[in-house]
Amino acid sequence: MGKVVIAIDGYSGCGKSSTAKAVAKALGYTYIDSGAMYRAVTLYFLNEHLSPGNPKDVQRGLEGIDISFQINPDTQKQETYLNGLNVEEEIRTMRVSQSVSEIAAVAEIRQAMVRQQQRLGKKKGVVMDGRDIGSVVFPEAELKVFMTADLETRAGRRQKELMEKGDLVDLEEIKTNLAERDRVDSSRAASPLLKMPDAAEIDTSNLEFEEQVRQIVDLAQKAI
Numbered sequence: 263m264g265k266v267v268i269a270i271d272g273y274s275g276c277g278k279s280s281t282a283k284a285v286a287k288a289l290g291y292t293y294i295d296s297g298a299m300y301r302a303v304t305l306y307f308l309n310e311h312l313s314p315g316n317p318k319d320v321q322r323g324l325e326g327i328d329i330s331f332q333i334n335p336d337t338q339k340q341e342t343y344l345n346g347l348n349v350e351e352e353i354r355t356m357r358v359s360q361s362v363s364e365i366a367a368v369a370e371i372r373q374a375m376v377r378q379q380q381r382l383g384k385k386k387g388v389v390m391d392g393r394d395i396g397s398v399v400f401p402e403a404e405l406k407v408f409m410t411a412d413l414e415t416r417a418g419r420r421q422k423e424l425m426e427k428g429d430l431v432d433l434e435e436i437k438t439n440l441a442e443r444d445r446v447d448s449s450r451a452a453s454p455l456l457k458m459p460d461a462a463e464i465d466t467s468n469l470e471f472e473e474q475v476r477q478i479v480d481l482a483q484k485a486i
């Protein structure tokens with residue numbers, strides 16, 4: 263059976279990554295978390311005290327970064343590596359969440375990430391989630407999905423996720439962060455988050471996880 267590219271975009275915290283991962287598993291596809299790449303860049307900038315507003319720092323940052331997805335031998339899961347180190351957990355902290363949209367708004371950083379994402383998706387059979395996948399990374403994707411959910415639901419889910427990792431974060435803080443990221447992501451000049459006219463919209467506010475996965479798998483099978 264032929265393979266396609268599935269582009270999943272949408273607001274922060276509406277379950278894109280977990281859904282995309284499950285869709286990839288169901289179809290035997292490769293899953294690529296483009297947000298993890300922007301998060302890894304952000305971690306590097308924070309650790310190296312680089313400023314996204316300073317072009318020299320941006321250049322230094324991009325030269326110093328090697329991001330890859332590898333199977334963690336301990337968990338057998340595909341995780342994010344920055345310069346050979348596993349950063350999967352660290353990139354999900356509020357410290358990174360609070361700075362990532364500012365870093366992701368820098369055009370040069372986006373260009374470098376998009377190049378790598380396009381290389382990773384060249385072979386088809388890929389599910390990639392993010393903000394500009396259907397618009398910039400894979401405008402020719404056979405299936406584009408735009409996921410939404412109301413803010414309250416998204417914040418509650420994210421709080422539960424963080425809590426499961428032992429990270430207790432106030433619901434209001436999460437809500438503010440999600441809303442602020444949506445605002446910056448949607449209003450930036452460089453490839454803002456937007457729903458493409460050819461994307462299928464899925465509102466997950468009242469959907470069970472399995473149902474949202476099934477809907478996308480069904481759409482993919484029709485697109486093949």
Ligand code: C5P
Nearest residue numbers: 296297298300362363366392393394443
């Ligand atoms: O998907 P996730 O919430 O982990 O993404 C973190 C941040 O990375 C987003 O809020 C956005 O600022 C940025 N991002 C982006 N373009 C993508 C994926 C993520 O700008 N394709």
